Amino acid sequence: MNVLLVNPPSTGVFTTFGVSLPPMGLLYIAASLEQAGHKVQVIDLQCEPSGLDPFHIKAADVVGITSDTTRIEKAMEIARQAAAIGRPVVMGGPHPQFMAEEILRTGHVHCIVKGEGDLTFPRLLQSLERREDLAEVEA
Ligand code: B12
Numbered sequence: 001m002n003v004l005l006v007n008p009p010s011t012g013v014f015t016t017f018g019v020s021l022p023p024m025g026l027l028y029i030a031a032s033l034e035q036a037g038h039k040v041q042v043i044d045l046q047c048e049p050s051g052l053d054p055f056h057i058k059a060a061d062v063v064g065i066t067s068d069t070t071r072i073e074k075a076m077e078i079a080r081q082a083a084a085i086g087r088p089v090v091m092g093g094p095h096p097q098f099m100a101e102e103i104l105r106t107g108h109v110h111c112i113v114k115g116e117g118d119l120t121f122p123r124l125l126q127s128l129e130r131r132e133d134l135a136e137v138e139a
Pocket of ligand 1: 014115
């Protein structure tokens with residue numbers, strides 16, 4: 001599958017001081033998805049001041065977004081755009097794993113991965129491809 005992984009832009013104190021570090025969690029996930037045979041594009045919006053090009057969403061079969069609490073509104077906006085054109089949206093990271101019900105209720109996010117996404121996301125995609133019951137995906 002073509003998977004788009006998005007790191008929303010940060011307003012954290014580190015960014016204020018010009019510190020921008022690579023999104024390690026998403027990069028671990030990208031590596032494990034590639035090992036499982038998927039084609040992955042990582043868009044780090046920390047480094048893309050013009051924002052997310054809708055073309056990247058259209059080109060993806062699945063969109064994965066990471067978020068902490070400080071970036072959840074931006075993450076939800078990306079989720080809304082992707083869901084509006086029918087892309088399954090998966091979210092993970094420190095905020096979604098504790099606020100899963102609230103996020104899922106919006107209807108813009110279809111799955112939330114709690115914990116280690118590099119282990120769970122490949123299993124989730126396999127279940128999506130096989131049209132299996134997602135509730136059965138091993139966490
Ligand atoms: C290292 C770290 C940093 C580094 C980030 C380095 C980097 N390159 O990413 C620095 C110092 C820059 C940083 C900054 C900040 N941090 Co910080 N940070 C951490 C710390 C200690 C570890 C995070 C980490 O790298 N984990 C290892 C990686 C591999 O795991 P991961 O990112 O969690 O990703 C895994 C899973 O979460 C999941 N996953 C994540 N995203 C996704 C997406 C999808 C689609 C899926 C399926 C799964 C998935 O799969 C990943 C792989 O297994 C955590 C505390 C902790 N122990 O987790 C706090 C933590 C994440 N930080 C926190 C905060 C608040 C911040 C700041 C907002 C602080 C500030 N005031 O500026 C900024 C925000 C920066 C930003 N991202 O925009 C909070 C977040 C709390 C919250 N409610 O969201 C935490 C939890 C600390 C805490 N307990 O308060 N941070």
